């Protein structure tokens with residue numbers, strides 16, 4: 001199928017941008033020739049220490065997967081039943097590990113082997129990830145196979161699901177306990193959280209390991225070498241493409257999705273509207289996104305009791321409904337005086353406070369951001385073919 005129509009395309013592009021940023025940050029660290037630390041209680045990291053950490057984790061997972069394949073051969077005989085959309089995850093540590101090893105994500109072509117029901121990296125001959133570093137989530141994953149299927153060659157597979165899980169986690173715990181890098185053993189002691197205690201659920205194990213790596217290495221590293229630096233030209237196009245695929249599915253979240261769409265159109269990349277496999281022009285994609293945003297807000301207003309006649313953030317409910325109507329009207333025909341109308345509407349929301357860190361933006365704040373974004377790009381949208 002076409003890469004751009006796969007449900008994980010946006011995530012693939014985002015992962016590529018993250019790895020590219022990690023490569024720049026690792027280059028800057030190597031060029032500095034200096035170690036860093038983020039506090040007296042944390043280790044002082046040299047490049048060689050980080051390389052050794054990545055290498056020992058790769059060795060640990062090599063052994064972890066060898067145990068799975070040799071002792072529990074149902075996995076070796078399966079063609080990747082777990083390789084479905086959302087199964088893989090490229091976290092910050094994965095990106096840094098790839099950068100330290102100087103290896104890249106699979107370079108997928110415009111036509112990919114995976115169907116929409118398969119992980120984007122999956123092919124009939126297996127996973128296309130590089131052998132040197134597989135993302136932690138996939139590397140950690142196991143299942144208990146099909147008990148009714150008889151597979152030869154394994155040992156101690158157990159006759160019930162519980163026996164099999166006990167046998168498998170026992171073997172995997174042995175691997176983790178004997179191969180865990182010292183810095184993670186120290187973290188286990190300091191946090192009183194043994195990683196093997198998470199092994200009964202491989203997704204939980206991957207998350208616990210990722211959290212530990214984040215605390216001991218990633219957070220101190222990004223304090224010195226940020227991973228969210230200025231985007232380069234090719235990444236801006238990638239981001240635009242990501243936004244295009246996302247547009248119409250979730251235009252209700254804050255973000256410069258209209259700017260990204262215009263960038264995409266400038267780059268000559270086809271825009272795909274929500275729920276459709278055919279491309280459309282940029283105004284049609286913006287209209288879809290805004291209409292979906294308005295519909296989502298109307299549903300929210302129906303579901304949440306915000307008080308009679310009140311919008312809950314300082315303007316009347318009637319005014320909010322009138323503003324939503326004006327927003328809809330503006331994208332129906334992109335009229336010449338649309339910018340002035342939007343400026344008036346934005347004036348009703350300009351004082352609504354942004355959300356505190358980690359909190360969902362208030363309805364009025366989201367409304368203001370959508371109106372402001374539309375107003376900001378109005379002239380370009382009117383001129384767009």
Ligand code: SF4
Pocket residue numbers: 074075076078079080081082083141142143144145
């Ligand atoms: S973990 Fe389970 S679903 Fe995935 S490849 Fe192994 S046996 Fe198949």
Ligand code: SF4
Pocket residue numbers: 080082083084087088119120121122123126127128129138
């Ligand atoms: S990245 Fe590879 S192992 Fe992980 S889900 Fe995709 S195909 Fe499977």
